[in-house]
Amino acid sequence: MNTILNTVVLNNSIQNYLIFLILLLTLFFIIKFFKERLITKLISFFKKTDNKLDDTLINIVKNISDLFFWFIAFFISSKTLSFPGFFNILLDKTLIIFITYELLKASREIIDYTQNKLSSGKDTSVQTAYKAISKFIKWGLWIVAILFILSNFGVNITAFAATLGIGGIAIAFAFKEILKDLFSYFVILLDKPIEVGDYIVLGNKKGKVKNIGIKTTRLEAIDGEEVILSNQSITDSDLENFGKTEKRRVSIEIGVAYDTPLVKLKKIKVKIQKIIESFGDNEFDRCHLKTLGESSMNFDTVYYIKTRDYYLYMDTTEKVNFEILKYFEKNKIEIPFPTRTVYNK
Numbered sequence: 001m002n003t004i005l006n007t008v009v010l011n012n013s014i015q016n017y018l019i020f021l022i023l024l025l026t027l028f029f030i031i032k033f034f035k036e037r038l039i040t041k042l043i044s045f046f047k048k049t050d051n052k053l054d055d056t057l058i059n060i061v062k063n064i065s066d067l068f069f070w071f072i073a074f075f076i077s078s079k080t081l082s083f084p085g086f087f088n089i090l091l092d093k094t095l096i097i098f099i100t101y102e103l104l105k106a107s108r109e110i111i112d113y114t115q116n117k118l119s120s121g122k123d124t125s126v127q128t129a130y131k132a133i134s135k136f137i138k139w140g141l142w143i144v145a146i147l148f149i150l151s152n153f154g155v156n157i158t159a160f161a162a163t164l165g166i167g168g169i170a171i172a173f174a175f176k177e178i179l180k181d182l183f184s185y186f187v188i189l190l191d192k193p194i195e196v197g198d199y200i201v202l203g204n205k206k207g208k209v210k211n212i213g214i215k216t217t218r219l220e221a222i223d224g225e226e227v228i229l230s231n232q233s234i235t236d237s238d239l240e241n242f243g244k245t246e247k248r249r250v251s252i253e254i255g256v257a258y259d260t261p262l263v264k265l266k267k268i269k270v271k272i273q274k275i276i277e278s279f280g281d282n283e284f285d286r287c288h289l290k291t292l293g294e295s296s297m298n299f300d301t302v303y304y305i306k307t308r309d310y311y312l313y314m315d316t317t318e319k320v321n322f323e324i325l326k327y328f329e330k331n332k333i334e335i336p337f338p339t340r341t342v343y344n345k
Contacts, residue, residue: 016082017081019080020077020080021077023073023076023077023080024074027072027073027076028069031069031072032066038061039061039062042061053113056110056113060106060110063106064102068098068102071094071098072098096149096152100149101145103145104141104142104145108138111134111138115130118130119131128189129186129189132189133186180232181215181216181230181231182214184230184232184234184235184236185213185214185215187231188217188231188234193234193235193239193241194209194217194234194241194243195243196209197209197308198241198242198243198308199241199242199243199310200239200241200242200243201239201242202233202240203237205229206221206222208310208311209243214231216228216229217229217234242308242310242313244308246306247304247305248304248307248313249302250302250317251300253298253299253300254272254301254335255293255297255298255335255336256296256328256333256334256335257296257297257336258295258296260333264333265289265297267331268287268333269287269289271327272299272301275327276301276303278323279316279319280316281306282320283303283306286300286301286302287299287300287301295336305317
């Protein structure tokens with residue numbers, strides 16, 4: 001029996017291999033046992049608190065893979081065996097990869113927790129912005145982790161980073177406008193100069209915001225066509241956003257014929273006020289016989305429509321105008337055309 005145990009295979013005796021195997025299994029199950037016990041203790045302890053961070057810490061422990069535990073047990077157990085120098089170096093490098101990967105997984109849980117905490121209760125646009133930012137942070141951590149691993153494998157990171165830097169500058173110039181629009185996208189989502197549903201005017205472009213994309217914002221114009229604006233143009237230019245207004249001002253000027261009796265003229269003001277106030281939450285401001293023009297007597301009327309919706313604003317304005325015209329037609333009040341009489345000698 002001793003002869004078999006002392007038999008040497010690949011510079012190690014059978015006895016050493018048995019010790020290695022027993023130690024490997026023992027260490028794995030001990031580590032696995034302590035993991036389960038730790039999770040149980042954490043769950044029991046965190047029951048007393050109402051905090052999402054507790055769930056995050058438990059998830060971090062739960063997500064540590066069994067493969068990582070197997071490797072830790074193998075790494076420690078391997079010290080009982082004699083391996084070539086390159087194999088020991090490979091084990092050290094592999095351990096670094098495993099630890100780095102597990103740290104990345106833990107970082108992802110913490111980033112997700114932070115993102116959810118910061119965006120909780122916020123509107124959809126802000127939540128989208130935080131999601132995008134968290135993705136960029138995760139990508140950044142992956143890049144740092146890969147560079148760290150490469151440096152441990154003997155890669156000259158300084159030269160590598162310089163190469164990436166030159167390439168990065170070239171890419172930045174090539175995608176300069178796209179990067180500007182991407183930055184503007186985050187500004188729009190976080191600062192919220194516009195939101196989906198707002199009616200905006202930017203130069204000669206106007207319409208209702210239908211979608212805010214990474215590079216462009218799409219509007220639906222009154223006539224139904226789609227208007228596409230770059231995000232950069234929105235953040236770099238002055239725009240009018242009617243979606244932020246609590247109420248919209250309407251000013252109309254109506255001219256009536258000079259042969260309209262004074263009694264009817266006085267009733268026009270009262271009737272216009274009643275018509276305006278008969279629609280929803282319209283707020284009447286004033287109505288006056290303002291000017292005596294060349295061909296008509298002109299009433300100046302101002303009122304407010306309490307809505308942010310541009311289409312509702314236009315619908316209400318139209319209904320008010322129709323009712324005024326109906327009243328004028330019913331009471332035979334003429335709206336004259338401008339006229340000019342030319343005498344020829």
